[in-house]
Amino acid sequence: MSVIETVSDQARDVFRPDQVWPFLMPKKPEINVSQQVILYVEGVNLSFDGFKALNNLNLYVNDGELRCLIGANGAGKTTMMDVITGKTQPDSGTVYFGSNYNLLDRSEAEIAELGIGRKFQKPTVFEAHSVFDNLELSLKSNKGVIPTLFARLSPTEIGRIEEVLEIISLTDQRYMLAGALSHGQKQWLEIGMLLMAQPRLLLVDEPVAGMTPQETERTAELLTSLAGEHTVIVVEHDMEFVRSIARTVTVLHQGSVLAEGTMDQVQNNRDVIEVYLGEEA
Numbered sequence: 001m002s003v004i005e006t007v008s009d010q011a012r013d014v015f016r017p018d019q020v021w022p023f024l025m026p027k028k029p030e031i032n033v034s035q036q037v038i039l040y041v042e043g044v045n046l047s048f049d050g051f052k053a054l055n056n057l058n059l060y061v062n063d064g065e066l067r068c069l070i071g072a073n074g075a076g077k078t079t080m081m082d083v084i085t086g087k088t089q090p091d092s093g094t095v096y097f098g099s100n101y102n103l104l105d106r107s108e109a110e111i112a113e114l115g116i117g118r119k120f121q122k123p124t125v126f127e128a129h130s131v132f133d134n135l136e137l138s139l140k141s142n143k144g145v146i147p148t149l150f151a152r153l154s155p156t157e158i159g160r161i162e163e164v165l166e167i168i169s170l171t172d173q174r175y176m177l178a179g180a181l182s183h184g185q186k187q188w189l190e191i192g193m194l195l196m197a198q199p200r201l202l203l204v205d206e207p208v209a210g211m212t213p214q215e216t217e218r219t220a221e222l223l224t225s226l227a228g229e230h231t232v233i234v235v236e237h238d239m240e241f242v243r244s245i246a247r248t249v250t251v252l253h254q255g256s257v258l259a260e261g262t263m264d265q266v267q268n269n270r271d272v273i274e275v276y277l278g279e280e281a
């Protein structure tokens with residue numbers, strides 16, 4: 001082999017289109033969970049024109065936990081998610097990801113890069129693209145601009161997409177346009193798009209609203225299966241669904257934690273009966 005051939009082979013190797021150069025790969029942050037806790041929300045206050053949306057809120061979520069968050073309309077659930085994801089700054093208090101990352105020092109984009117993914121209530125998939133392409137697009141958008149321009153999918157990335165398709169039960173629909181999926185399937189696809197970034201913490205807002213009973217059941221299985229490897233916080237009004245997945249339930253009321261425990265414990269809690277479940281009854 002001539003010197004020119006050797007050099008051109010080496011160059012081809014470095015510039016392979018399916019490779020993301022190591023120096024462009026985002027570094028995985030080391031989240032310190034030596035205390036088992038992955039999310040610390042402490043003494044958080046937030047007022048809107050004098051109205052206290054969050055009132056000395058304290059919440060601790062363990063690494064790998066599946067936590068359900070319930071509370072009447074206006075209890076502060078969305079506002080709390082907004083604070084965790086950097087959308088809204090609180091007036092006071094602290095929010096830490098692991099014991100080492102102060103989230104209040106970071107922008108929304110930086111918080112997402114640390115490994116916190118958020119799923120809003122309404123699915124926002126790219127309807128004119130296939131299920132597979134949606135997952136591919138979210139993979140690329142996680143890599144930053146330069147790799148997106150040059151990278152083609154590597155076997156590892158294709159493998160990851162296949163794995164996520166399996167997790168969200170959409171392997172058979174991989175070539176379907178996302179717009180043709182059922183409402184439930186769109187929700188799973190969006191969860192899959194978040195999973196492409198391998199987040200440590202997933203915040204999921206009302207995942208089963210508008211789903212059929214079968215889709216609801218499958219969503220329960222999906223979220224339960226994600227816990228362990230990921231930490232999952234689910235905000236949900238559907239109490240049957242919460243009962244089916246929850247180990248620990250946190251009840252928010254007027255911007256504070258009113259009760260926390262198993263579903264049975266919170267359902268039998270006097271304060272909860274009075275201010276929340278009582279209302280439903």
Ligand SMILES: Nc1ncnc2c1ncn2[C@@H]1O[C@H](COP(=O)(O)OP(=O)(O)OP(=O)(O)O)[C@@H](O)[C@H]1O
Nearest residue numbers: 048049052053071072073074075076077078079080
């Ligand atoms: N940007 C804002 N400006 C003024 N008030 C706000 C703002 N965001 C939220 N609030 C108020 O803060 C309170 C808490 O709202 P939040 O949306 O967090 O409640 P929630 O528990 O998510 O309710 P829901 O279950 O209806 O989504 C509500 O009274 C709401 O009107």
